[in-house]
Amino acid sequence: MAERVPIREGTFIESAKGGILLANRCKSCGQTFFPKSSICFNCFSEDMEEMELSRIGKLYSFATAYMPSVHFQPPYTVGMVEMPEGMRVFGPLKIQEGERERLRVGMEMEVIIEKLWEEGETEVIGYKFKPVIS
Amino acid sequence: MREVAVIGIGQSVFGKLPQRNVVELGRESVWTALKDANMSPKDVQFAYVSRLYDAMVTGQTILKEVGIREMEIVNVENACAGGSTALLGVWRNIALGVYDIGIAIGVESMTTSPIASKLIPPAKEDLEGQLGMTMPALFALMARRHMEEYGTTVEQFARVSVKNHHHGCLNPFSQYQKEFTVEDILSSRMICDPITLLQCCPNTDGAAAVIMCPMDIARRYTSKPIKVAACVLKSGNYAYLQDDITFCPTDYKAAMEAYEMAGLGPDDLDVVELHDAFAPEEIFRYEELGLCNRGEGAQLLNSGATELGGRIPVNPSGGLLSMGHPLSASGVRVVVEIARQLRGEAEARQVANAKTGLAHMMGGAVAGLDVGAVGIQILTA
Ligand SMILES: [Zn+2]
Numbered sequence: 001m002a003e004r005v006p007i008r009e010g011t012f013i014e015s016a017k018g019g020i021l022l023a024n025r026c027k028s029c030g031q032t033f034f035p036k037s038s039i040c041f042n043c044f045s046e047d048m049e050e051m052e053l054s055r056i057g058k059l060y061s062f063a064t065a066y067m068p069s070v071h072f073q074p075p076y077t078v079g080m081v082e083m084p085e086g087m088r089v090f091g092p093l094k095i096q097e098g099e100r101e102r103l104r105v106g107m108e109m110e111v112i113i114e115k116l117w118e119e120g121e122t123e124v125i126g127y128k129f130k131p132v133i134s
Numbered sequence: 135m136r137e138v139a140v141i142g143i144g145q146s147v148f149g150k151l152p153q154r155n156v157v158e159l160g161r162e163s164v165w166t167a168l169k170d171a172n173m174s175p176k177d178v179q180f181a182y183v184s185r186l187y188d189a190m191v192t193g194q195t196i197l198k199e200v201g202i203r204e205m206e207i208v209n210v211e212n213a214c215a216g217g218s219t220a221l222l223g224v225w226r227n228i229a230l231g232v233y234d235i236g237i238a239i240g241v242e243s244m245t246t247s248p249i250a251s252k253l254i255p256p257a258k259e260d261l262e263g264q265l266g267m268t269m270p271a272l273f274a275l276m277a278r279r280h281m282e283e284y285g286t287t288v289e290q291f292a293r294v295s296v297k298n299h300h301h302g303c304l305n306p307f308s309q310y311q312k313e314f315t316v317e318d319i320l321s322s323r324m325i326c327d328p329i330t331l332l333q334c335c336p337n338t339d340g341a342a343a344v345i346m347c348p349m350d351i352a353r354r355y356t357s358k359p360i361k362v363a364a365c366v367l368k369s370g371n372y373a374y375l376q377d378d379i380t381f382c383p384t385d386y387k388a389a390m391e392a393y394e395m396a397g398l399g400p401d402d403l404d405v406v407e408l409h410d411a412f413a414p415e416e417i418f419r420y421e422e423l424g425l426c427n428r429g430e431g432a433q434l435l436n437s438g439a440t441e442l443g444g445r446i447p448v449n450p451s452g453g454l455l456s457m458g459h460p461l462s463a464s465g466v467r468v469v470v471e472i473a474r475q476l477r478g479e480a481e482a483r484q485v486a487n488a489k490t491g492l493a494h495m496m497g498g499a500v501a502g503l504d505v506g507a508v509g510i511q512i513l514t515a
Contacts, residue, residue: 007261007264007265008261011261031374033374035261041372060279060379061275061276061278061279061282061379062275062278063271063274063275063277063278063326063327063328064326064327065266065268065270065271065274065325065326065327066323066324066325066326066327067268067270067325067326069256069263069266069267069268069271070256070263070264071264071266072266076266078265078266078267078271078275079275080275080379087374088373088374088379090262090265090267090501091265091266092265092266105278105279105282116265126265
C-alpha cells in the first residue's frame with residue numbers, strides 16, 4: 001500500500017464521522033484561524049487553542065478551471081466554503097457526474113479527506129468539499 | 135514636503151517581443167523619457183527600477199546603455215505593484231529634498247521569463263496554490279460572488295473587455311489593436327468559468343519610465359509639468375477581516391488616503407487607468423475607488439460613464455486587457471498614460487479637457503491577505 005502523507009500537517013484529521021478541519025482560536029480575543037496560526041494576528045497573543053471545525057459549511061463561491069494547475073488536470077472545480085465558525089475555506093470540490101451544473105452558492109458542503117495527487121509511491125492526501133446529498 | 139512634478143515620460147511598444155530583451159525595452163523607455171524632458175542623462179541623480187522575473191541589477195543593466203552610471207540605483211519587486219513602488223521611491227526622495235531629479239522604470243519580458251506562456255505558479259508553501267488556486271480561479275471566484283451578491287451578469291463582465299479593446303484600438307502602443315463584440319468575448323475559450331480567454335490580459339513584454347523633479351524647477355525641462363498630487367503604496371490586510379471577496383478593503387483604503395493627500399475626491403477625477411488583469415476586476419475596482427457605490431459597478435459600466443466620451447473614462451489606453459500587462463512595467467505605464475492625458479497628448483484616445491487623473495495598480499495574490507500591494511497616484515495638470 002502506498003504511503004499516505006498529508007498536504008500539510010495539522011490541517012485536518014480523519015474521524016469516524018468523516019473529515020474534520022483543524023483550526024485554532026485565540027484564548028484572549030476569540031479570533032479563529034484556518035490554517036492554524038502560531039500567534040493571534042488581532043491581539044498578538046501566543047495563547048492559542050486548537051479547535052475542530054464543523055463538518056458542514058455553505059458554498060460561498062465556486063469556479064471550474066479549464067486550465068491545468070500544479071497538481072490538477074482540467075476540468076476541475078474549486079470553491080470557497082463558509083464554515084459556521086466564521087471562516088471561508090478554499091479547496092477543491094468533489095463533483096459527481098452531472099453535479100457541476102447543480103452547484104449553487106449557499107448549498108451545504110461537507111468536508112472529505114482523500115487523495116489529492118500522487119508523487120511516485122506516495123499519495124498526498126488533503127481536504128475537499130462535496131455537496132451534501134439530501 | 136516639496137511639490138513634485140512629472141517632467142518626462144517614455145514607454146516601449148507593448149507586445150510579445152521575444153527578440154527584444156529587457157535591456158532593449160528598458161533602454162527605449164528611458165531614452166524616450168529623457169528626450170521628452172529635454173534632459174541630458176547626466177542630469178539624472180537616482181533611479182528606482184522594478185522587475186519581477188529573473189531580476190538582477192536590472193537598473194544598472196538598462197541605465198548603462200544610456201550613459202548613466204555611478205549613482206544610487208535601487209532595484210525593487212512588488213508583484214504587479216512593482217512599478218508603483220519604484221514611483222514611490224522617486225517621488226518621496228524628491229518630495230523630502232534628498233534629490234532633485236530621479237527616474238522610475240518598470241520593465242518585464244514575459245516571453246523570455248522562466249514562466250513564459252505558463253500561469254504564474256504558486257509558491258511551494260502556498261497551501262491554496264497547491265490545492266488548485268490560480269489567478270484566473272481567484273478572479274472567477276470573485277466574479278461568481280459578485281453575480282450572486284449584486285446580480286451582475288457575464289455579459290456585463292464581457293462588456294468591460296469590449297470597452298477596453300475598443301479603447302486599445304485607438305492606442306498605437308497597445309498589444310491587441312482589435313475590436314471584439316460581447317459574443318466574441320463570451321465564445322472565446324473558457325479559462326475558468328465564468329472567465330473566458332478574452333476576459334484575461336495577455337502575457338506581454340514592455341517597459342515604461344517616468345522622470346520627476348521638484349515643481350519649482352520643472353519648467354526648465356517642460357512647458358507642461360504634471361503635478362503628483364498623491365502617491366500611496368499599501369500592503370494587504372488579512373483576508374479573514376474581509377467581509378466580501380469582491381471588495382478589497384486595502385484597495386479602498388489606499389484610494390481614500392490618496393484622495394485625502396490630494397485634497398480631492400472621486401468626483402473630481404476626469405480619467406482613470408486601473409488594474410484590469412481580468413475583465414470582472416474592473417467592476418470591483420470602480421467600487422473600491424469610489425467611482426460608484428458598492429455593488430453598483432455594473433450599473434456604472436452600463437451607463438457608459440467609463441467609456442471614452444463618458445463622465446469618467448476608465449482605461450482609455452485599453453488597459454491591461456488590450457495594452458497587455460508586462461507586470462512590473464504596468465505601474466509606471468499607468469502614470470505615463472495619465473500624464474499624456476493631462477498634457478492633452480493622447481491623440482485619438484484623448485479625454486476632452488482632462489485636468490485630474492488617477493493611476494492605479496495592484497498585485498500579488500498572497501494566501502491569507504486581501505491583496506499583495508496597491509499603488510495609487512493622483513496627477514493634476
Ligand atoms: Zn487575539
